[in-house]
Structures are given as C-alpha cells and as structure tokens.
Amino acid sequence: VEAMNRYGTDKPDMRFEMPVQEVSEAFRDGAFKVFRGLVDQGGSIRALVVPGAGRQSRAQLDKLVDEAISLGAKGLVWVRRSEEGDVQSSILKVAGAQALTRVVDMVGAQADDLTLLAGGFGFEASELLGQLRLLLAQREGLIDENRMALAWVVDFPLLEWSETEQRLVSMHHPFTSPRSEDLERLESDPASVRAQAYDLVLNGSEIAGGSIRIHDSSVQASIFRLLKISDDDAKMRFGFFLDALEYGTPPHGGIAFGLDRIIAILAGEPSIRDVMAFP
Incomplete structure (x- = not known):
C-alpha cells in the first residue's frame, strides 16, 4: 500500500x-x-x-x-x-x-x-x-543512469476484489500464506489481510518474487472458502497437495529470480529480448 x-x-x-x-x-x-x-x-x-x-x-x-x-x-x-x-x-x-x-x-x-x-x-x-x-x-534528466537502486516490496494484500468475477481472488496465488498477525481477520475482514509475499525491485523492474506458502490445512481451507472454491473442486484440483498438508507439512517458501531481466538491466538494454538466446 x-x-x-x-x-x-x-x-x-x-x-x-x-x-x-x-x-x-x-x-x-x-x-x-x-x-x-x-x-x-x-x-x-x-x-x-x-x-x-x-x-x-x-x-x-x-x-x-x-x-x-x-x-x-x-x-x-x-x-x-x-x-x-x-x-x-x-x-x-x-x-x-x-x-x-x-x-x-x-x-x-x-x-x-x-x-x-x-x-x-x-x-x-x-x-x-x-x-x-x-x-x-x-x-527532466532527474534519473542517475549509473545508479542501481534496490527495494523490497512487502505486505501485499492477500486477496483483492474482482469486478469481472464479482468475488475475491488471490493477489498472487491461493497457496500464499497470510501474515500470522492478520489471521484473526481472515473471515471477518479478508480484504485487510496481508500476504507473506515479497518482490525485489531494481530500478523500477521486478527482478525477483516469492512467498511463504500455507502449511496449515485449516488456513488453506479458509482461503478456498473465501475464493468460492468448493471442497469437491479443491479436492479434484489440488488433492495431492491437500493430502500432504494433513501429514504435517513444515513451513516453507522461496523466491525466484528473473535472470534475463537482471542481465538486461546490467547490460543497459530496455528489453529482455535483447539478452535472450532464443527470444
């Protein structure tokens, strides 16, 4: 925000x-x-x-x-x-x-x-x-083209309202974990809940992004309900993952870097197509 x-x-x-x-x-x-x-x-x-x-x-x-x-x-x-x-x-x-x-x-x-x-x-x-x-x-020439400015962007909303679908949808994906201090508002005020998601930005371009994933089956079930995903639909689409949660999945997460974007910035190229082997 x-x-x-x-x-x-x-x-x-x-x-x-x-x-x-x-x-x-x-x-x-x-x-x-x-x-x-x-x-x-x-x-x-x-x-x-x-x-x-x-x-x-x-x-x-x-x-x-x-x-x-x-x-x-x-x-x-x-x-x-x-x-x-x-x-x-x-x-x-x-x-x-x-x-x-x-x-x-x-x-x-x-x-x-x-x-x-x-x-x-x-x-x-x-x-x-x-x-x-x-x-x-x-x-106006206000940008220092020789500077590399990194920034972490955090506290994304977990959910956002879709006017086209007329329902809440995931800002990232339905397996992103809510922040623990916001969990108590998940049912009463879901729009205010923040995600444990993070992006790394360099000079105005996203060069990496990731999140902490949900490892609690009850939290995952609550998210599916908010997204209007029925139990049967969730079982059909994500059954293997939901079964794994029942066995005590440990907390986990990660981050993925866009190497092509990083190389483009370092090379001073405006498009990643200019640094890709097979654009």
Whole structure:
C-alpha cells in the first residue's frame, strides 16, 4: 500500500525521489467543487512535485495535460509560483489562491517547482501521477543512469476484489500464506489481510518474487472458502497437495529470480529480448 500511495506502482524506481503526496485536506472545505465533492465521497487528491519544471510555457503545460489524458486521466491540474512569488494554476479562478498556496506549502514545492494534482478513488490518482513521475523524471534528466537502486516490496494484500468475477481472488496465488498477525481477520475482514509475499525491485523492474506458502490445512481451507472454491473442486484440483498438508507439512517458501531481466538491466538494454538466446 505504501508503494502504491507513494509511487503509484508496486515496482517503484528508487533512483530518484519525487513521491506522490496526499493533499485532500486543502480541498475538503474549499471552493473547487470537483475536488471537494471527490473528497466528500471518500476519494483523495494527490500531488506530484516536479523539481525545476515550474518555468515551462503554457503550451508545454497544456501538452502535459494532454499526455495525462492519453494515460487515462479525466484531467490534470498544475500549480506553480510566478517569478514574483504569486501562485498560478489552471484552477486558480475556481479554487482560489488560498487553497492552492496551502497545497504548495504542504508538499514543500520550491520557487521553480511544478506541482501536479489529480483526484480519484483508491489508487487511481497515485497510479496516474506515478506514470507521470517516470515520464517527467526521464524528460527532466532527474534519473542517475549509473545508479542501481534496490527495494523490497512487502505486505501485499492477500486477496483483492474482482469486478469481472464479482468475488475475491488471490493477489498472487491461493497457496500464499497470510501474515500470522492478520489471521484473526481472515473471515471477518479478508480484504485487510496481508500476504507473506515479497518482490525485489531494481530500478523500477521486478527482478525477483516469492512467498511463504500455507502449511496449515485449516488456513488453506479458509482461503478456498473465501475464493468460492468448493471442497469437491479443491479436492479434484489440488488433492495431492491437500493430502500432504494433513501429514504435517513444515513451513516453507522461496523466491525466484528473473535472470534475463537482471542481465538486461546490467547490460543497459530496455528489453529482455535483447539478452535472450532464443527470444
């Protein structure tokens, strides 16, 4: 959740900062009805500060808004300070200088910085700003291409809701173990349960992933029930594994590395096809 909120992705490129930040409070009681209504409905307004990009022309800013729309956004708001220190924004007339000044103060934007705002539900705004984060960091030359930045991403949700199937599905696979401290909420609040899963990310690419597996037959049965997998179906599909659990399977887990991805990064190639013997 932290990675998604802060970087808009579960594979964050940590060679540069530019975090996505929460600024909903600046609009909760404000004059801008679009953002205020979104916050009232449980959505959020999030901000991305782009260092040194505040002196772009209006044509460049309009192009940036168009790029955001091409990425699926309904719109994009920009805020900056003029050379005299006055706040400027694409929503200045409807939001007011006071709310927008509060935003740039909240995110710590400097005189030459550009602040981008987006709203949405769940991770919508963070995912959009996360894509712009990568795009603009490359465009503004903010990425140290010689740096190798590793990050562990942990505490993935165990389950997620599928709108297409109208049921809970496994974020990874149905044999991933829940975190022991979350087990008591497995039946009452399954969406809040975290998985004992982990990814290793290098420069924004996942180079390894793994998990601790379920070794308790009663926990496995609970997961199948939450996934709407009947006892008969589970026996037919996974009978050999369920039988093994009854014999006292020890705790176990693992991790798998993507060697082709690692080699591609080390070689400076954008695609793994360029380093595979038989692409």
